[in-house]
Amino acid sequence: MSEKKNLDSDVFRANVMEKYPPKVMKKRGKQFIVREESPDQTIQANVRTVPGIITQRGCCYAGCKGVVLGPTRDIINLTHGPIGCGYYSWLTRRNQTRAGDSPDGDNYMTYCFSTDMQDQNIVFGGEKLLRQAIQEAYDTFHPKAIAIFSTCPVGLIGDDIHAVAKEMKEKFGDCNVFGFSCEGYKGVSQSAGHHIANNQIFKHVVGTSEEGRKGKYKINLLGEYNIGGDAFVIENLLERCGITLVATYSGNSSIDHFAASHTADLNAIMCYRSINYVAEMMETKYGIPWVKINFIGAKATAKSLRKIAEYFEDPELMKRVEEVIEEEMAGVESVIEEIRPRTEGKTSMMFVGGSRAHHYQELFRELGMTTIAAGYEFGHRDDYEGRRVLPTIKVDADSRNIEELKVEADPEKFNPRKTEEQMAALQAKGYEFKDYEGMLPDMEKGSFMIDDISHFEMEKLIEEYRPSIFCAGIKEKYSVQKMGVPMKQLHSYDYGGPFAGFAGAINWYREIDRAVNSKVWKLIGAPWEKSNTLHGSFVNK
Amino acid sequence: MEGAVVNPCKACAPLGAALAMKGISSSMSILHGSQGCATYIRRFFIGHFREPVDIASSSFDENTAVFGGRENLIRGISNIVKKYAPEVIGIATSCLAETIGEDIGMYMKELAEVEGVTFIHTDTAAYQGTHINGFMKMTAAAAALAEKHEAGDSADSVSGRLRLNIIPWMVSPADIRALKRLMSDMNIDAVFLPDYSLTLDGTNWSDYEAIPHGGTTLDAIRTMGRAHHTIQFGPVSSEAANPAEVIKQKTGVPYSVLQLPLGLKNTDAFFTRIIELGSNYGCEVKLPEEQRETRGRLLDAYADVHKYLAGLSAAVYGEVDFMSAIAGFLCELGINPAVCMTGEQLNAGQIKNIQGSIAHYGFSSPQILADSDFADLDSVLGAEIKADLLVGNSRGFKSSRQAGLPLVRVGFPVQDRFGGQRILHLGYDGALSLTDRIANKIISEKQAASPVGYMSM
Ligand code: SF4
Numbered sequence: 001m002s003e004k005k006n007l008d009s010d011v012f013r014a015n016v017m018e019k020y021p022p023k024v025m026k027k028r029g030k031q032f033i034v035r036e037e038s039p040d041q042t043i044q045a046n047v048r049t050v051p052g053i054i055t056q057r058g059c060c061y062a063g064c065k066g067v068v069l070g071p072t073r074d075i076i077n078l079t080h081g082p083i084g085c086g087y088y089s090w091l092t093r094r095n096q097t098r099a100g101d102s103p104d105g106d107n108y109m110t111y112c113f114s115t116d117m118q119d120q121n122i123v124f125g126g127e128k129l130l131r132q133a134i135q136e137a138y139d140t141f142h143p144k145a146i147a148i149f150s151t152c153p154v155g156l157i158g159d160d161i162h163a164v165a166k167e168m169k170e171k172f173g174d175c176n177v178f179g180f181s182c183e184g185y186k187g188v189s190q191s192a193g194h195h196i197a198n199n200q201i202f203k204h205v206v207g208t209s210e211e212g213r214k215g216k217y218k219i220n221l222l223g224e225y226n227i228g229g230d231a232f233v234i235e236n237l238l239e240r241c242g243i244t245l246v247a248t249y250s251g252n253s254s255i256d257h258f259a260a261s262h263t264a265d266l267n268a269i270m271c272y273r274s275i276n277y278v279a280e281m282m283e284t285k286y287g288i289p290w291v292k293i294n295f296i297g298a299k300a301t302a303k304s305l306r307k308i309a310e311y312f313e314d315p316e317l318m319k320r321v322e323e324v325i326e327e328e329m330a331g332v333e334s335v336i337e338e339i340r341p342r343t344e345g346k347t348s349m350m351f352v353g354g355s356r357a358h359h360y361q362e363l364f365r366e367l368g369m370t371t372i373a374a375g376y377e378f379g380h381r382d383d384y385e386g387r388r389v390l391p392t393i394k395v396d397a398d399s400r401n402i403e404e405l406k407v408e409a410d411p412e413k414f415n416p417r418k419t420e421e422q423m424a425a426l427q428a429k430g431y432e433f434k435d436y437e438g439m440l441p442d443m444e445k446g447s448f449m450i451d452d453i454s455h456f457e458m459e460k461l462i463e464e465y466r467p468s469i470f471c472a473g474i475k476e477k478y479s480v481q482k483m484g485v486p487m488k489q490l491h492s493y494d495y496g497g498p499f500a501g502f503a504g505a506i507n508w509y510r511e512i513d514r515a516v517n518s519k520v521w522k523l524i525g526a527p528w529e530k531s532n533t534l535h536g537s538f539v540n541k
Numbered sequence: 542m543e544g545a546v547v548n549p550c551k552a553c554a555p556l557g558a559a560l561a562m563k564g565i566s567s568s569m570s571i572l573h574g575s576q577g578c579a580t581y582i583r584r585f586f587i588g589h590f591r592e593p594v595d596i597a598s599s600s601f602d603e604n605t606a607v608f609g610g611r612e613n614l615i616r617g618i619s620n621i622v623k624k625y626a627p628e629v630i631g632i633a634t635s636c637l638a639e640t641i642g643e644d645i646g647m648y649m650k651e652l653a654e655v656e657g658v659t660f661i662h663t664d665t666a667a668y669q670g671t672h673i674n675g676f677m678k679m680t681a682a683a684a685a686l687a688e689k690h691e692a693g694d695s696a697d698s699v700s701g702r703l704r705l706n707i708i709p710w711m712v713s714p715a716d717i718r719a720l721k722r723l724m725s726d727m728n729i730d731a732v733f734l735p736d737y738s739l740t741l742d743g744t745n746w747s748d749y750e751a752i753p754h755g756g757t758t759l760d761a762i763r764t765m766g767r768a769h770h771t772i773q774f775g776p777v778s779s780e781a782a783n784p785a786e787v788i789k790q791k792t793g794v795p796y797s798v799l800q801l802p803l804g805l806k807n808t809d810a811f812f813t814r815i816i817e818l819g820s821n822y823g824c825e826v827k828l829p830e831e832q833r834e835t836r837g838r839l840l841d842a843y844a845d846v847h848k849y850l851a852g853l854s855a856a857v858y859g860e861v862d863f864m865s866a867i868a869g870f871l872c873e874l875g876i877n878p879a880v881c882m883t884g885e886q887l888n889a890g891q892i893k894n895i896q897g898s899i900a901h902y903g904f905s906s907p908q909i910l911a912d913s914d915f916a917d918l919d920s921v922l923g924a925e926i927k928a929d930l931l932v933g934n935s936r937g938f939k940s941s942r943q944a945g946l947p948l949v950r951v952g953f954p955v956q957d958r959f960g961g962q963r964i965l966h967l968g969y970d971g972a973l974s975l976t977d978r979i980a981n982k983i984i985s986e987k988q989a990a991s992p993v994g995y996m997s998m
């Protein structure tokens with residue numbers, strides 16, 4: 001961006017902040033920053049949303065049930081609480097699965113199970129109801145696992161879901177039952193729920209089976225949720241390279257995969273925010289190192305495949321990976337060549353998730369587009385500033401109430417996949433383990449980074465800068481379009497996708513081309529109207 | 542099932558409350574409790590209406606959950622006022638707030654000091670009712686703003702016109718628009734509460750709107766006390782929360798509770814009542830010629846489709862008042878509503894009423910599944926009941942797929958198709974378009990299954 005625009009950014013920021021009461025302004029000010037030259041810029045993140053500000057964020061329960069467990073086909077997810085929480089989270093995410101990939105073919109992802117608490121359960125406790133519901137689910141479906149999710153009122157009335165889970169698990173003998181204390185008021189967003197989900201999966205599932213997929217190069221893919229079939233694309237790529245995928249957390253996933261995921265030799269993390277906890281714990285307990293990869297963007301995909309291959313230090317694997325990359329890049333390049341003249345110089349804004357607002361910048365760059373504003377819905381400071389800030393992050397009351405598991409090396413199963421010398425040698429060659437730089441280094445000077453953007457800020461931002469495309473979720477979709485700006489949903493992909501890997505990148509280029517060059521916006525003014533300008537003044541009623 | 546609900550057929554009360562608020566002009570909703578509920582509800586609405594929907598939250602944290610939410614609510618409201626400057630703020634409570642015993646009424650005195658804003662509130666714990674209950678409760682809370690009409694007031698001078706209040710139940714924006722047009726065609730001055738026909742089915746914006754325009758104004762609500770009569774749809778929903786009764790208590794305006802005017806018989810009853818009211822109050826109210834014609838066309842259509850539909854059986858589901866109106870309408874088409882499922886709890890008398898109204902059309906008593914879910918529907922469809930189609934909201938898709946039966950989408954929510962907000966159900970026009978849709982659904986299945994693929998009927 002030019003110097004002049006840079007000034008604009010600061011003025012704009014000041015104008016928006018002015019609309020808040022002083023206390024709110026102080027808080028939002030730290031979460032709403034203009035990118036400067038300095039590499040050490042900081043941003044506030046993962047702090048509680050101010051009441052009355054309309055946020056994109058959901059709750060801890062949403063993160064726990066929807067994100068980590070939801071995409072796993074053979075777990076019955078039972079919501080313990082009043083009806084709404086379960087009803088609203090029924091089959092709303094577009095995670096895909098191939099039930100046929102499991103020998104039993106179980107798939108409960110299309111179901112919604114709830115205890116539908118009534119008045120008397122709130123007054124007298126809901127444990128009996130919960131027990132009954134678990135029993136019924138077991139009798140009807142005979143699933144391998146039942147997961148229980150607590151909603152807000154449950155935490156208050158003090159039902160002990162973990163005791164009930166334990167009791168029922170012992171009673172059944174052939175069904176793993178475990179609970180998540182993921183009441184919506186915990187933490188500040190879905191992120192707290194991811195952490196709780198990670199903990200419980202680690203505690204109750206990982207390491208309970210040795211029957212994992214066999215192969216020479218075994219990895220787990222972490223933080224890939226198979227929206228629109230992304231994981232299928234990645235599975236295909238890995239397979240062609242000869243890499244064995246033991247488990248994907250959580251896309252096209254089965255609880256059996258999780259159970260044996262400690263047999264993999266490398267953890268590759270896509271969405272760092274939602275799942276880094278499991279990777280950390282697996283390293284400590286089983287000796288599996290982790291690396292950050294990203295399959296969004298053609299170049300990033302190539303880089304990630306190479307990174308996985310280099311880890312195994314096998315020339316044969318590296319050769320195969322290069323072959324696959326070459327095969328795929330030819331197609332990618334020809335599409336870029338065709339489309340880029342139509343997208344070059346256009347701009348995007350992205351407010352979504354804990355990694356997508358960063359990863360998708362790769363795809364826009366490949367089209368010659370610039371991301372002029374971005375931020376996460378439930379990110380933490382390390383998602384913006386990189387892992388180097390971890391030691392300086394202050395733990396506040398909202399994070400303190402989320403359990404940190406104490407993990408030690410497993411006396412039998414701990415097996416460092418690489419010796420310290422081997423790791424050091426790799427690192428000396430520039431190989432990075434546990435590396436994540438965050439979004440900040442990729443943002444241009446004068447651009448905006450806004451954490452937990454409010455509805456109001458979003459509308460002002462669009463009005464002022466009119467990006468060529470805006471990416472967020474369905475809650476934002478229709479306001480954005482009403483303002484005459486194309487919008488792409490990055491949670492559900494609007495029924496589109498896949499966008500991962502090389503094939504996905506091509507899908508994305510074509511979609512963005514269609515969106516930013518759409519003619520529909522030109523029809524807005526009716527010919528019989530004199531003034532038909534879309535861009536009017538801001539009316540605050 | 543006894544313990545677990547599997548694939549529910551109901552949402553929670555705060556959703557209904559927020560929907561009612563969308564029908565009040567220049568208003569904002571705040572849901573008192575944790576932010577997740579507000580986010581889920583916004584998302585749920587947006588999936589159906591495909592319009593922006595803002596619902597604020599008082600964003601409880603763990604401490605608030607223990608020590609109470611007063612401070613969060615006051616802060617939340619001050620932020621809303623600063624940024625959106627609404628004239629009305631509606632406060633509903635989530636289950637969490639209700640569980641810890643938050644009493645919004647206690648905060649009202651403090652809130653009365655906020656200048657230029659009128660507050661409406663209701664308690665809406667989901668564990669005490671479903672979305673339709675929340676809708677009626679919030680509507681009743683708004684109706685309490687109606688003011689008693691003093692004699693000699695200017696309204697009297699507009700003589701000769703019937704003045705009605707219409708409490709239209711949770712119908713679609715298209716339905717509200719159609720009713721409004723009807724009222725104006727019949728020279729009736731009507732106040733609708735709520736009226737989200739524009740706020741939830743709006744146009745593109747030429748200017749940024751912090752709060753989408755449309756909805757019933759506060760002034761209009763206040764004047765509801767001047768009406769001759771209130772008409773409220775939804776007899777079962779009205780038993781639990783009754784806005785028309787609130788208006789009556791406050792202002793003395795009498796009321797009638799009618800079935801949703803869906804299908805020929807219910808629409809006839811609606812018009813009959815209005816014409817009756819006109820003559821009772823000495824106002825001339827005539828059925829517009831166009832309505833007469835549409836009624837004729839509807840009968841024509843009934844005759845046309847009868848040979849294709851008569852003898853079929855359907856499963857219907859949804860809110861009780863909507864479900865029973867749809868069931869009655871299907872009977873008019875010759876379709877037997879063999880099973881009627883709702884997530885709402887019904888007492889024996891209410892069940893008997895529904896069965897009676899269906900028996901009236903000459904069909905044997907349908908199986909009524911109250912306090913039920915789609916899994917219950919699946920099990921009767923798999924066993925004792927043979928059905929040919931499902932009629933209800935899009936949440937029945939899984940059941941329709943499982944049973945291999947076509948689904949005709951009506952009501953709320955319709956999130957897997959475009960145009961849910963524009964489905965017209967009410968009046969002769971609504972019945973006509975539903976008739977075509979249902980008949981075409983059945984015929985298209987037959988056509989697709991036919992090896993020849995006939996191109997005429
Ligand atoms: S807690 Fe209650 S209000 Fe909130 S989503 Fe669940 S059922 Fe609805």
Ligand code: SF4
Binds near residue numbers: 151576581635
């Ligand atoms: S009640 Fe709690 S768990 Fe349920 S949706 Fe609301 S915030 Fe989330």
